[in-house]
Amino acid sequence: MNKIEHIGIAVKDMEFSCSLYERLLGATCYKKEEVVSEGVNTAFFKTGVNKIELLTATTTDSPIAKFLEKKGEGIHHIAFDVDDIVAEMARLKAEGFVLLNEEPKFGADNKLVCFVHPKGTNGVLVELCQELKS
Numbered sequence: 001m002n003k004i005e006h007i008g009i010a011v012k013d014m015e016f017s018c019s020l021y022e023r024l025l026g027a028t029c030y031k032k033e034e035v036v037s038e039g040v041n042t043a044f045f046k047t048g049v050n051k052i053e054l055l056t057a058t059t060t061d062s063p064i065a066k067f068l069e070k071k072g073e074g075i076h077h078i079a080f081d082v083d084d085i086v087a088e089m090a091r092l093k094a095e096g097f098v099l100l101n102e103e104p105k106f107g108a109d110n111k112l113v114c115f116v117h118p119k120g121t122n123g124v125l126v127e128l129c130q131e132l133k134s
Protein backbone atom coordinates (compact mmCIF):
# COMPACT_ATOMS: atom_id res chain seq x y z
CA MET A 1 0.00 0.00 0.00
CA ASN A 2 1.12 3.55 -0.64
CA LYS A 3 0.22 6.80 1.11
CA ILE A 4 -3.12 7.62 2.73
CA GLU A 5 -5.30 8.66 -0.20
CA HIS A 6 -8.03 10.27 1.88
CA ILE A 7 -9.78 10.27 5.22
CA GLY A 8 -13.55 9.87 5.02
CA ILE A 9 -15.67 11.83 7.49
CA ALA A 10 -19.39 11.18 7.94
CA VAL A 11 -21.44 14.34 8.30
CA LYS A 12 -25.14 15.05 8.66
CA ASP A 13 -25.41 18.35 6.83
CA MET A 14 -23.13 18.73 3.78
CA GLU A 15 -23.69 22.45 3.27
CA PHE A 16 -22.91 23.24 6.89
CA SER A 17 -19.87 20.91 7.00
CA CYS A 18 -18.43 22.16 3.70
CA SER A 19 -18.46 25.67 5.04
CA LEU A 20 -17.01 24.44 8.37
CA TYR A 21 -14.12 22.59 6.63
CA GLU A 22 -13.48 25.55 4.35
CA ARG A 23 -12.97 27.69 7.42
CA LEU A 24 -11.03 24.97 9.28
CA LEU A 25 -8.61 24.10 6.46
CA GLY A 26 -8.49 27.47 4.75
CA ALA A 27 -9.17 25.61 1.50
CA THR A 28 -12.14 25.43 -0.81
CA CYS A 29 -13.94 22.25 -1.76
CA TYR A 30 -12.54 21.22 -5.17
CA LYS A 31 -15.06 18.55 -6.08
CA LYS A 32 -18.57 17.40 -5.17
CA GLU A 33 -19.79 14.06 -6.48
CA GLU A 34 -22.71 11.73 -5.84
CA VAL A 35 -21.93 8.00 -5.82
CA VAL A 36 -25.34 6.40 -6.29
CA SER A 37 -24.11 2.82 -5.76
CA GLU A 38 -22.87 3.76 -2.24
CA GLY A 39 -25.84 5.99 -1.37
CA VAL A 40 -23.57 8.96 -0.68
CA ASN A 41 -22.81 12.54 -1.62
CA THR A 42 -19.13 13.44 -1.32
CA ALA A 43 -17.16 16.67 -1.09
CA PHE A 44 -13.36 16.77 -1.37
CA PHE A 45 -10.76 19.10 0.14
CA LYS A 46 -6.99 19.18 -0.26
CA THR A 47 -4.72 20.38 2.50
CA GLY A 48 -1.00 20.01 1.79
CA VAL A 49 -0.55 16.43 0.57
CA ASN A 50 -3.69 15.33 2.40
CA LYS A 51 -7.20 14.84 1.16
CA ILE A 52 -10.44 14.87 3.15
CA GLU A 53 -13.68 13.33 1.89
CA LEU A 54 -16.89 14.51 3.54
CA LEU A 55 -19.76 12.04 3.18
CA THR A 56 -23.51 12.38 3.65
CA ALA A 57 -26.13 9.70 3.13
CA THR A 58 -28.55 9.90 0.21
CA THR A 59 -30.57 6.81 1.16
CA THR A 60 -31.77 5.38 4.48
CA ASP A 61 -29.85 2.12 3.92
CA SER A 62 -26.59 3.86 2.97
CA PRO A 63 -23.54 2.80 5.08
CA ILE A 64 -23.26 6.48 6.06
CA ALA A 65 -26.88 6.61 7.30
CA LYS A 66 -26.27 3.54 9.48
CA PHE A 67 -22.96 4.92 10.77
CA LEU A 68 -24.47 8.30 11.68
CA GLU A 69 -27.32 6.57 13.48
CA LYS A 70 -25.03 4.27 15.50
CA LYS A 71 -21.88 6.36 16.05
CA GLY A 72 -22.73 9.93 15.03
CA GLU A 73 -20.56 12.24 12.98
CA GLY A 74 -16.81 11.61 12.72
CA ILE A 75 -14.08 9.64 10.98
CA HIS A 76 -15.72 6.89 8.95
CA HIS A 77 -12.79 5.36 7.03
CA ILE A 78 -9.15 5.66 6.03
CA ALA A 79 -8.35 5.13 2.36
CA PHE A 80 -4.95 4.00 1.06
CA ASP A 81 -3.65 4.51 -2.44
CA VAL A 82 -2.63 1.27 -4.19
CA ASP A 83 -0.96 0.68 -7.57
CA ASP A 84 -2.82 -2.54 -8.39
CA ILE A 85 -6.09 -2.98 -6.51
CA VAL A 86 -6.69 -6.54 -7.74
CA ALA A 87 -3.25 -7.65 -6.53
CA GLU A 88 -3.71 -5.83 -3.20
CA MET A 89 -7.14 -7.42 -2.70
CA ALA A 90 -5.63 -10.87 -3.34
CA ARG A 91 -2.78 -10.16 -0.91
CA LEU A 92 -5.17 -9.01 1.86
CA LYS A 93 -7.48 -11.97 1.28
CA ALA A 94 -4.52 -14.35 1.58
CA GLU A 95 -3.60 -12.58 4.84
CA GLY A 96 -7.09 -13.40 6.18
CA PHE A 97 -8.70 -9.96 5.96
CA VAL A 98 -12.40 -9.82 5.07
CA LEU A 99 -13.05 -7.84 1.92
CA LEU A 100 -16.45 -6.17 1.60
CA ASN A 101 -16.50 -6.41 -2.18
CA GLU A 102 -15.19 -9.30 -4.27
CA GLU A 103 -14.48 -7.10 -7.28
CA PRO A 104 -13.17 -3.52 -7.35
CA LYS A 105 -16.02 -1.01 -7.68
CA PHE A 106 -16.23 2.56 -8.91
CA GLY A 107 -15.74 5.15 -6.17
CA ALA A 108 -15.59 8.93 -6.24
CA ASP A 109 -12.87 11.13 -7.74
CA ASN A 110 -11.93 8.72 -10.54
CA LYS A 111 -11.01 5.70 -8.40
CA LEU A 112 -11.54 1.97 -8.24
CA VAL A 113 -12.19 1.04 -4.61
CA CYS A 114 -12.52 -1.90 -2.23
CA PHE A 115 -13.36 -1.92 1.49
CA VAL A 116 -11.91 -4.10 4.25
CA HIS A 117 -14.21 -5.07 7.15
CA PRO A 118 -13.49 -3.02 10.30
CA LYS A 119 -13.93 -6.08 12.55
CA GLY A 120 -10.55 -7.39 11.32
CA THR A 121 -8.70 -4.06 11.40
CA ASN A 122 -9.01 -2.89 15.01
CA GLY A 123 -12.37 -1.23 14.32
CA VAL A 124 -11.14 0.90 11.40
CA LEU A 125 -12.91 0.68 8.05
CA VAL A 126 -10.13 0.62 5.41
CA GLU A 127 -10.63 1.56 1.76
CA LEU A 128 -8.21 0.69 -1.05
CA CYS A 129 -8.11 3.20 -3.94
CA GLN A 130 -6.55 2.79 -7.34
CA GLU A 131 -6.54 5.85 -9.59
CA LEU A 132 -8.24 5.21 -12.93
CA LYS A 133 -6.02 6.20 -15.84
CA SER A 134 -7.86 8.31 -18.43
Ligand SMILES: CC[C@@H](C(=O)O)C(=O)SCCNC(=O)CCNC(=O)[C@H](O)C(C)(C)COP(=O)(O)OP(=O)(O)OC[C@H]1O[C@@H](n2cnc3c(N)ncnc32)[C@H](O)[C@@H]1OP(=O)(O)O
Binding pocket: 008, 035, 038, 040, 042, 053, 055, 063, 064, 066, 067, 070, 076, 077, 079, 100, 106, 107, 108, 109, 111, 113, 115, 117, 118, 123, 124, 125, 127
Ligand atom coordinates in the same frame (compact mmCIF):
# COMPACT_ATOMS: atom_id res chain seq x y z
C1 LIG B 1 -17.92 7.40 -2.48
C2 LIG B 1 -17.28 6.09 -2.64
C3 LIG B 1 -16.15 5.83 -1.69
C4 LIG B 1 -14.95 6.66 -2.09
O1 LIG B 1 -14.74 6.77 -3.32
O2 LIG B 1 -14.17 7.16 -1.27
C5 LIG B 1 -16.50 5.95 -0.23
O3 LIG B 1 -15.75 6.29 0.61
S1 LIG B 1 -18.09 5.37 0.13
C6 LIG B 1 -18.15 5.21 1.86
C7 LIG B 1 -19.39 4.48 2.19
N1 LIG B 1 -19.31 3.08 1.81
C8 LIG B 1 -18.94 2.10 2.67
O4 LIG B 1 -18.72 2.32 3.86
C9 LIG B 1 -18.88 0.71 2.06
C10 LIG B 1 -18.27 -0.29 3.02
N2 LIG B 1 -19.04 -0.39 4.25
C11 LIG B 1 -19.84 -1.44 4.49
O5 LIG B 1 -19.93 -2.39 3.73
C12 LIG B 1 -20.65 -1.39 5.77
O6 LIG B 1 -20.79 -0.07 6.20
C13 LIG B 1 -20.01 -2.25 6.93
C14 LIG B 1 -18.66 -1.70 7.36
C15 LIG B 1 -19.89 -3.74 6.52
C16 LIG B 1 -20.98 -2.18 8.12
O7 LIG B 1 -22.23 -2.52 7.62
P1 LIG B 1 -23.32 -3.32 8.50
O8 LIG B 1 -22.69 -4.56 9.05
O9 LIG B 1 -24.57 -3.47 7.73
O10 LIG B 1 -23.58 -2.19 9.56
P2 LIG B 1 -23.73 -2.23 11.07
O11 LIG B 1 -24.16 -0.87 11.41
O12 LIG B 1 -24.59 -3.38 11.50
O13 LIG B 1 -22.25 -2.44 11.60
C17 LIG B 1 -21.69 -3.69 11.95
C18 LIG B 1 -20.51 -3.41 12.86
O14 LIG B 1 -19.52 -2.65 12.14
C19 LIG B 1 -19.27 -1.40 12.80
N3 LIG B 1 -19.04 -0.38 11.80
C20 LIG B 1 -19.86 0.00 10.82
N4 LIG B 1 -19.31 0.96 10.09
C21 LIG B 1 -18.10 1.20 10.62
C22 LIG B 1 -17.05 2.10 10.30
N5 LIG B 1 -17.15 2.93 9.27
N6 LIG B 1 -15.95 2.09 11.05
C23 LIG B 1 -15.82 1.24 12.11
N7 LIG B 1 -16.79 0.34 12.48
C24 LIG B 1 -17.91 0.35 11.73
C25 LIG B 1 -20.56 -1.14 13.56
O15 LIG B 1 -20.33 -0.26 14.60
C26 LIG B 1 -20.92 -2.53 14.03
O16 LIG B 1 -20.12 -2.87 15.13
P3 LIG B 1 -20.74 -3.62 16.39
O17 LIG B 1 -21.89 -2.76 16.85
O18 LIG B 1 -19.62 -3.72 17.36
O19 LIG B 1 -21.20 -4.96 15.87
Ligand SMILES: [Co+2]
Binding pocket: 006, 008, 053, 077, 079, 127
Ligand atom coordinates in the same frame (compact mmCIF):
# COMPACT_ATOMS: atom_id res chain seq x y z
CO1 LIG C 1 -13.70 7.08 0.71
